[in-house]
Amino acid sequence: MQEKLKNTGIEIGLYTLGDLCSDPYTGQTICAHQRIKEIIEAAKLADEAGLDLFGVGEHHRLDYATSSIPVVLAAIAQTTKRIKLTSATTVLSTVDPVRLFEDFATLDLVSDGRAEMIAGRGAFIESFPLFGFRIDDNDALFSEHMELFLKLNEQERVSWQGRFRPALTNAEIAPRPLQKELPIWVGVGGTLESAERAGRFGVGMAMAILGGDPERFKPLADVYRKAGAKAGHAPEKLKIGVTGHGYISKTTQQAKEEFYPYYANYWSYVNRQRGMGGSVSREDFEQMTAPDTALFVGSPQQIVEKILRQHELFGHQRFLAQIDIGGLPFQKVAEGIELLATQVMPIVKKETSK
Known part of the structure; x- marks a missing residue:
């Protein structure tokens, strides 16, 4: 596996959370039906363009379209051929692991062995009362x-006993995935405890770096690898991914001009969801998109430089960009996919394969 990564460079992909946000210019909001259709089409374009991975995130709210991730990914599997399909993320705290495994194992069969999962604790808490769990737990x-x-x-037969679900006694776990095992990652927002736990489990760690100086996440990568080694996991199992917001245009100035209304719109409604006020001023946005920050907004060359700078910090194996936020029209998303695949990915893969 290490040899493959050495030869091909890091994986490059996209993810979406399926947010239903009004267009800041027209004030109109697309329906969940259209949003899901556009997500499937975006995945198809990403597959045809040669990107490595496409992820779909889970929310249980009326202002998001994607709550049943395996169903959406199964639909994507039918219109794609080679791109890996992952959750981004699965709220693992509020789902039965047996049902979840069955769903993703089935997805793996449907997709000819392309299923993956990023597990997390979730940025919102609506799934806890919805499925009968306590947020304190x-x-x-x-x-x-x-x-x-x-x-x-x-294991295909499991005996197990825990605190939160009924015990299993030699239970048959079916179906089995096409892959020997489903690739599992843990999504980490910024705490050393989460990074340490991911390393202890011996699964991949996907760091959500949405802004600021990416160097502040270096301790997470170090703690993750140290915990994984201490737990006895082989170095090749300890993979790191970086996820973040992005927008690509011909020039950096054009990218900032085009993206700012949608980015400010995004943070305005996310802050309202969290019971907070305020958005992002243009002055703040200029600072947030500076060359030394983690917000992937700019020309293809600017994006390449930001990815490579982070690769020097983390030595990560995967980069995922969220390029469809804030009510951005689908045509702009499609243009971003093309630029990422044709002008960013080849250079990044070449440089990270050295």
């Missing part, structure tokens, strides 16, 4: 569900 739920899911991934 979030940390314990996540750890227990991850431990069980990893066991289900390894």
Whole structure:
């Protein structure tokens, strides 16, 4: 596996959360039906363009279109041929691990072995009361569900007992995925505890770096690798991914001019969802898109430089960009996919394969 990564460079892909946001110019909001259609079409374009990965995130709110991730990814599997398909992320604390494994194992069969999962604790809490869990148990739920899911991934018959679900006694876990095991990653927002836990589990770690100086995430990468080694996991199992917001245009100035209204719109409604006020001023946006920051907005060359700078920091194996936020029209998303695939990915792969 290490040789493959050495030869081909890091993986490049996209992810979406399926947000239903009004267009800041027209004030109109597309419906969930159209949003899902556009997500499937975006994945098809990404596959045809040669990108490595496409992810779909989970929310249980009326202002998001994607709550049933395996269903959406299964639909994408039917219109794509080679691109890997992942959740981004699965809220592992509030789902039964057995049902979840069955869903993703089935997705793996449907997609000819392309299914993956990024597990997280979620940025919103609506799934806890919805599925009968206590938010106070979030940390314990996540750890227990991850431990069980990893066991289900390894064995087709499982005996297990825990705190939050009924015990299993020589239970048959079916179907089995086409891959020997489903690739599992843990999404990490910024805490050393989460990074350490991901390393201890011996799964991949996907760091959500949405802005600021990316160097502040270097301790997470170090703690993750140290914890993984201490737990006895082979170095090749300890993979790091970087995820972040992005927008690409012909020049950096054009990218900033085009993207700012949508980016400010995005943070305005996300802050309202969280019971907060305010958005992003143009002055703040200029600072947030500076060359030394983690916000991937700019010309193809600017994006390449930002990815490579982070690769020097983290030595990561995967980069995922979210390029469809804030009510951005689908045509702009399609243009971003083309630029990422044709003008960013070849250079990044060449440089990171050295």
